[in-house]
Amino acid sequence: MTNIISIFDTTLRDGTQGEGISLSADDKLKIAQKLDALGVHYIEGGNPGSNSKDIEFFQRVKGLKLNAKITAFGSTRRKNSTAEQDSSLLRIVESGVPAATLVGKSWDFHVHTALQTTLEENLSMIYDSFAFLKRSGVEAIFDAEHFFDGYKHNPEYALAVLRQAQEAGADWIVLCDTNGGTLPTEIHEIISRVRAELTAPLGIHTHNDCELAVANTLAAVGAGVRQVQGTINGYGERCGNANLCSILPTLQLKMDYRCVSDEQLQALTGTARYISEIANVHMPVGQPYVGNAAFAHKGGIHVSAIMKDSKTYEHIRPELVGNKQRILVSELAGQSNIISKAQELGLDINANNEKTKAIMERIKELEHQGYQFEGADASLELLLRDAFGNVKDIFKLESFKMLVEKHNGHMNSEAIVKVNVDGQSVYTAAEGNGPVNALDNALRKALVQFYPKINDIHLSDYKVRVIDEKDATAGKVRVLIESTDFNNTWSTVGVSSNVIEASWEALVDSIRYALLGMTPVFSQDEPRERLGLVNH
């Protein structure tokens, strides 16, 4: 049997069924290009029979000349009708896609309850629809909905459904665990029985309702399946679909299957993060393989072992999937994390030094107040440099004032800042699209004459988090700001019970960091070199 696994991505179709996910046609086209670069074999774009956005996508995607096969999604024909008269099937063929997936019922209960037709009519619906697609020259993939539940209740009927699709010429038969309730042992056993009955190549499509979608997919591949359906970051209905970001590296790095090239696999982390940005869904920090904490070390013992050999607490080299190692700073870490970070900055720090003890205490106290430096490397670096006295005082705030007004339905925001640069007092004001933007504008306006370079910096992300949720609007907030100057990205933090003050703090740190000409501690490409620096 071949060890090549065909990867079928349904982020653009099943992924958009997830709560809070909504993609425009433009978004879908951007994502399709990223998926193609990652090397997936099929990109399911949507349902051309269901809405104008998807019709637009299928028209425009042709111009991109992707390597992946663009596929359309639809259902088997309506009951008591013909495939030739089914507007949804006609739309699929008209969309000009090389491949299409049709979902059909394989659980008798669903035929009765949801379709409300006879078992025989459902078989005809499947046969007719696939025969129609094949006559139209389209590669045809059958999604056998609820196959495992159906097989458990009525194995004869579930198999009869698959045989209909096979006889009508379906190129792939994909077994779906639609409700996500099946266990890996069941998946393996049922697929082994199906393989004895069918000749068509099989695929697997799982959902994560038991946190087993990845395991179920791997079990299916182990049982002989050769197409894997899933989504980037596991987006999808309810608890999501099988997460390709976990499946691809495990199949390829641990199970000797081939899905994409080694170079393409290194694009995995970037692809996952890009798509989470476009989909505007927060990526869990601990997401396997691609999360920001997937190779982050916090425990002090772990950190000291990692410095001796990263294999001690890393199951793969993070670079293989385009991720990187990080050392976190926190109260649990003892001193070794902070020391290793300071050493990278070339600061004279060691556990017996009084200055070192003082800065450790200061970090503990700030964390107690709600600061978190795990996600704010630049603020931590400023703190360490300030403690060791090697930071130039770029500017001093004397005062600021913010005014936000709503009158006759019209909003207005302005900020007035008074800063002191090298003994020179600058007093200026700016308007903005909201209060934080007004502050940002006023501060830049005050500084640009001294630091023209400030025009190269822009804020790329702004996050607000309520820390003490018990007190709601009177609680403390933590603001995280991510900034970029096109080459580098750095993050800063501010904490206050006042969202404006917290934003101001993070803003000031961001600009100080940039103007000092610092570069981020951890650059994307050289975690090895970094480790080398602190080897002892």
Next chain:
Amino acid sequence: MTNIISIFDTTLRDGTQGEGISLSADDKLKIAQKLDALGVHYIEGGNPGSNSKDIEFFQRVKGLKLNAKITAFGSTRRKNSTAEQDSSLLRIVESGVPAATLVGKSWDFHVHTALQTTLEENLSMIYDSFAFLKRSGVEAIFDAEHFFDGYKHNPEYALAVLRQAQEAGADWIVLCDTNGGTLPTEIHEIISRVRAELTAPLGIHTHNDCELAVANTLAAVGAGVRQVQGTINGYGERCGNANLCSILPTLQLKMDYRCVSDEQLQALTGTARYISEIANVHMPVGQPYVGNAAFAHKGGIHVSAIMKDSKTYEHIRPELVGNKQRILVSELAGQSNIISKAQELGLDINANNEKTKAIMERIKELEHQGYQFEGADASLELLLRDAFGNVKDIFKLESFKMLVEKHNGHMNSEAIVKVNVDGQSVYTAAEGNGPVNALDNALRKALVQFYPKINDIHLSDYKVRVIDEKDATAGKVRVLIESTDFNNTWSTVGVSSNVIEASWEALVDSIRYALLGMTPVFSQDEPRERLGLVNH
């Protein structure tokens, strides 16, 4: 073999190794009580040898008289020393816990690289430490760190390590997949071999680096392990530990094992959400079993099938784990979701009605602007009621003004509002602990004379999300506010490029909703009845 699985919770120890998680002694005591109510058998509280917070926890937890065994965590004795002189082991015994877990090395590579000692000394460290614990009358659990990696590299040594612990009297031998890189098939095979060599009862401790921690735990139980270690919500180092919130219901509802009582299992969702609040970690909306979207239906076809029989798209009854079904509103859902929601409100809505079409269009347009009603039931209800003209006009905003000032390091926030209640204009001002709090205070101050009941309402959560992250501080933000009057909880949404205006919108919706005397659409206890309402 018994079908009873002993549940060992390490949220308070390994869970706190997760990025962004930090728990005070008070937090730990609150969580311990919830875990005890859930019925876990062991609660690992921390490491009494490592910090004063954990020492305080172990002292105070005795007063709570919990059913679960409180356990302390530590390492085997230091190299080239004795157990009797090991301060960390002494602290464990002094803490008075009935049970303790000691981690020891079972991978020869780690003995050489991390411990930097001989294989023989490591065996002695394990034997001495367990003999010491047993002499001290403590139930002793051996965490065999990196056992699976160790077994793959040097099975003889890995087994010799386990035998040392067994001979010294360890009550449980727990096999750890510390780096999270092992596959379910490997777990099953290795444990089967271990069982042939040992008599002590076995446990399993997995990490989620391949998104397989749950599957690996289930595979281990299938191979004969009878203790499961994990954390609530899967918190833990890097990608986290095995998630007990997924393991408990799967073992108990799908695999015929017994972990806790059926009533305790119904506390699962509440426990998971409570702990995520205390830990201040956002719970992924699609978290299996306990997430807010775990039984949420968005696709139009799914929704119409769910209304016929919820088994069509739900793998278990959500009530079994204390969760509930939700119908989401979104552009994908076609009209059936909105119609079902409106019907529950008793509104005269149907697909052919002009008003219905208009409100559908309005919802689509608002979603396009960045509103999301999936997490803002109360705002959606107001929108639907407004459209059908059965909402009383409680008050009208004429204008507001916000002033935030920083001067001499001192912050000041004040809000001035002008509202009209029943033709009467009210003009008032208030200070606050930040701008949104000042607005909230001013609005309440203006309304309390007309609606004294407003004092019963308070805001329980306030979230800010940047929608268009490309524009950073100039981008749009979405504010979600959760409010409660002790009996009910409801959520509202506001969107603007100005965080103050977005907060104001959500605030106004929240207060309007409350003052109208409405109750939330979905009350926690009666999703069945709700479905009954719309059955047809």
